Amino acid sequence: MPKVTEEHRVARRQQIVDAARTCVGEQGFHKTTMADVIRESGLSAGAVYGYFKGKDEIVAAIADDALSSVDLLFQEMLAAEGPLTPAAALRKTLDFVVSLAERHGTDVTRIGVQAWAEALHNEVIFATASAKYRMLRGHFVDVVRRAQADGTIAADANPEYVGQVMFGLIPGFILQRLILGDVTPESYSSGLAALLDKP
Amino acid sequence: MPKVTEEHRVARRQQIVDAARTCVGEQGFHKTTMADVIRESGLSAGAVYGYFKGKDEIVAAIADDALSSVDLLFQEMLAAEGPLTPAAALRKTLDFVVSLAERHGTDVTRIGVQAWAEALHNEVIFATASAKYRMLRGHFVDVVRRAQADGTIAADANPEYVGQVMFGLIPGFILQRLILGDVTPESYSSGLAALLDKP
Amino acid sequence: MPKVTEEHRVARRQQIVDAARTCVGEQGFHKTTMADVIRESGLSAGAVYGYFKGKDEIVAAIADDALSSVDLLFQEMLAAEGPLTPAAALRKTLDFVVSLAERHGTDVTRIGVQAWAEALHNEVIFATASAKYRMLRGHFVDVVRRAQADGTIAADANPEYVGQVMFGLIPGFILQRLILGDVTPESYSSGLAALLDKP
Amino acid sequence: MPKVTEEHRVARRQQIVDAARTCVGEQGFHKTTMADVIRESGLSAGAVYGYFKGKDEIVAAIADDALSSVDLLFQEMLAAEGPLTPAAALRKTLDFVVSLAERHGTDVTRIGVQAWAEALHNEVIFATASAKYRMLRGHFVDVVRRAQADGTIAADANPEYVGQVMFGLIPGFILQRLILGDVTPESYSSGLAALLDKP
DNA sequence: AATGAATGAGCGTTCATTCAT
DNA sequence: AATGAATGAACGCTCATTCAT
Structure with missing residues (x-):
């Protein structure tokens, strides 16, 4: 479990939100699947769940x-x-x-x-x-x-x-x-x- | 219960739309499941699908x-x-x-x-x-x-x-x-x- | 419950088998639905079930x-x-x-x-x-x-x-x-x- | 269980085909349900759909x-x-x-x-x-x-x-x-x- | 005898989430 | 920290059959 800088974490998080925003802009909150966000972000499922508890939290972040x-x-x-x-x-x-x-x-x-x-x-x-x-x-x-x-x-x-x-x-x-x-x-x-x- | 009047059909349809509207009002389009609509309408799955081709059509009817x-x-x-x-x-x-x-x-x-x-x-x-x-x-x-x-x-x-x-x-x-x-x-x-x- | 001649019964039965054969020839036994047979035969669901106990019996008749x-x-x-x-x-x-x-x-x-x-x-x-x-x-x-x-x-x-x-x-x-x-x-x-x- | 060898994938696929063949041998293509195949294969629904797009593809694989x-x-x-x-x-x-x-x-x-x-x-x-x-x-x-x-x-x-x-x-x-x-x-x-x- | 609207169990499939590696 | 194969509950929908009229 290598430690990672805070900057890195923030950048990763932004990467996920950006990917999610793109998906949601195209398909809406509900048609957007976690698989879509994962694919678009270029990360793995596990990684995404390391930054957000679940879909709701990502949705909340974009809406915010x-x-x-x-x-x-x-x-x-x-x-x-x-x-x-x-x-x-x-x-x-x-x-x-x-x-x-x-x-x-x-x-x-x-x-x-x-x-x-x-x-x-x-x-x-x-x-x-x-x-x-x-x-x-x-x-x-x-x-x-x-x-x-x-x-x-x-x-x-x-x-x-x-x-x-x-x-x-x-x-x-x-x-x-x-x-x-x-x-x-x-x-x-x-x-x-x-x-x-x-x- | 065959040979049903046109009024009956219209009433049934309205019954479904009303049920669906209630569900959608409470939970939104996407969280509302067909099972919800079916339960709320008091009809069976088959009956509902006899009046609407699918969920999309019901959603469109309510939105309209x-x-x-x-x-x-x-x-x-x-x-x-x-x-x-x-x-x-x-x-x-x-x-x-x-x-x-x-x-x-x-x-x-x-x-x-x-x-x-x-x-x-x-x-x-x-x-x-x-x-x-x-x-x-x-x-x-x-x-x-x-x-x-x-x-x-x-x-x-x-x-x-x-x-x-x-x-x-x-x-x-x-x-x-x-x-x-x-x-x-x-x-x-x-x-x-x-x-x-x-x- | 009007009585019906035996000829009439035989003709009706044949009408159903013919309709079913057409459907099965086009779509196979399993893709053929009772609704297909009913539509093709020009009879009602109830009528068809008056002549055959169910789909299996119709299938058996055609196969025979x-x-x-x-x-x-x-x-x-x-x-x-x-x-x-x-x-x-x-x-x-x-x-x-x-x-x-x-x-x-x-x-x-x-x-x-x-x-x-x-x-x-x-x-x-x-x-x-x-x-x-x-x-x-x-x-x-x-x-x-x-x-x-x-x-x-x-x-x-x-x-x-x-x-x-x-x-x-x-x-x-x-x-x-x-x-x-x-x-x-x-x-x-x-x-x-x-x-x-x-x- | 990520990072899996190609062998593993091939073995899993075979596991599914074998299960499906058993079911189809016993019940035929149409009476065999995906639930049957899933149960017989010992995998989960999601896993099976990770290897085959749908029932048709499994049927085609067995027939082939x-x-x-x-x-x-x-x-x-x-x-x-x-x-x-x-x-x-x-x-x-x-x-x-x-x-x-x-x-x-x-x-x-x-x-x-x-x-x-x-x-x-x-x-x-x-x-x-x-x-x-x-x-x-x-x-x-x-x-x-x-x-x-x-x-x-x-x-x-x-x-x-x-x-x-x-x-x-x-x-x-x-x-x-x-x-x-x-x-x-x-x-x-x-x-x-x-x-x-x-x- | 005949109708056809209604039933509801069960189908094929999806997808948010987990966890062994 | 990161991976991605695996999970399984729940979804939308179909269709053989029934039965009040």
Whole structure:
């Protein structure tokens, strides 16, 4: 039992998650078999089980990744002080979602949609989704609060509720992009602008 | 028990779909086994296979039902001539979604979310989802066109794009309701109103 | 429960056997399902079971028919008194086999081959095959005895043994015809003649 | 138990084929279930499916074995130069068939008869049977050609046709042995001799 | 006599996981 | 640490047969 560096372990783990993500992106959580993941990862069954207790743990790891990814944007976006209108925040988010979707070989948003469904029957993923989305929505609430400070949004509005709506626009964008294939950040943003700009 | 009426056949079929919906609502498409559906339906394996070619066909039937359900609202809503602001249409839709979710023993929106994920890897369900959602979104586009006629929305806006946004708000509502559990038609509508009413 | 004439019963029974023979000729005994037979016969499940106890009985009926068919020839062939050399008897038999095979829509010899296999694991069919083939072989033994009387065959030969050989040529003819497809009564007879006519 | 030698794999495969042959010999191809083969082999379901894609492949393997077995004799018989009369070749073949039948626990000729029936509805087995029997019959044709060189058989006879007859005697021997139970290489050979030796 | 919907045991096969090497 | 052959419970589905009508 030769000892192995921590780096090695991390790299191996990532190798497995990457393989699994590829499989899940192509076939979904349930059609993906451990044999698929093992083959794609280039490791042996025993090795994979040395890093993950079982399929559930791998699925949870992928779902976690996919669910977290949008959050990254906000860390830099909100760090930059200054005015950020809700419309601008949404536009940046949509652009980021698309860039995520087109990155790598696998469309992360497809994994995300899988995760939504999975969350309804899998406690671990439910907890992750719940936490990640509460945090993400919280960022939108922050944006709303800034907008209220700016006077862009009425001061007496409930910022939580406005945050629900802003956050709530994202899943619909992802879904239409995947299933109807005809939404773009431009079309969606301009549609929102038209709704906002009351004549 | 031969020589059975058409009604009987339809009832039996519904019995199976209902049983399957219950199972899928509780466990998801993939964890639901045919044995589950058979047990829940109270029929025998052979009987179930007399009405459906296989599991895929049952899954497609449930997904179809779930995906279609919201459309019903629009048939009456749009039939009523007269002014219908986008905000009002959305509010009515959300109320309807909640009433659907609370109807029966099974929350239809949970099936809907399953169907989104399934559509990404199942051609038949993809086609259904695509068709149903294009139609549903089309109804919102109609509402937008009326609003443009009324002057509620700028005449030079692209109604398709505005329709994308209105339709796009629904999945986010469903998802937050299921995963975060704190959105209501009231909160969501008032959040939207705050966003719309520019000071 | 209306009474039905005996003719009607016989006709119905034949209808079922014919349907079953067609199916078995196309798919073999085991791939043929009762549903196939029921569909092909144009009757209902209940009706079929009114005439036969079950699949085994139908299979036995078909096998019986197929196994019996060659015997018919001998009844007329032997009835005609006069010299009948073994070679001539065999030739007539082969011609008859071919005519049986090409009769109707179904090749009876294919059913026969099925029956050979089935006889090895099915007591009823074994008994039938055993009886029919013993009788058929007996006819050849009669031919041999006549040939011995004529001096065509040595008087001290065991006619049973010669009968084994003559009868034994038939399955090989049937098999080569079905699987190699290149034997004819002519080729086979002339091959036998060449073997017999020692230079 | 990883890292297994090629020998081990071959042995395991044989273990499965042997088990399957035993089952098929007792019950026939169709009554033999995978559960039977699995139980008889002493392996697990998964292990069996690691060596064969499915039941069809196992059936094909057994049929192939059974159909090939007689060919072995000819390789040594024909290797020995020198006169080999058709009658002698046939006698040797019959002896060999009987020795095959009595070898092991399973009578290979029973499997062979199954294979004949199966070939009529199974392309793979048809192809195997066709090839094996064409080759086997070819060996008899070689014997006939030698006999023509020796003057044992008329030079102007078609050796292919004589080969058909010689080969054609085997199935009839096998069948009578299995179904009538009263033929032996001795009785069959002496019957043939009586037919050949024209007074 | 005839119907055909219903039954349910049992089929062939898969796949997450283990453990001797 | 790593291997991969082996496990076996559980899956989706078929089909000979029955029986209320």
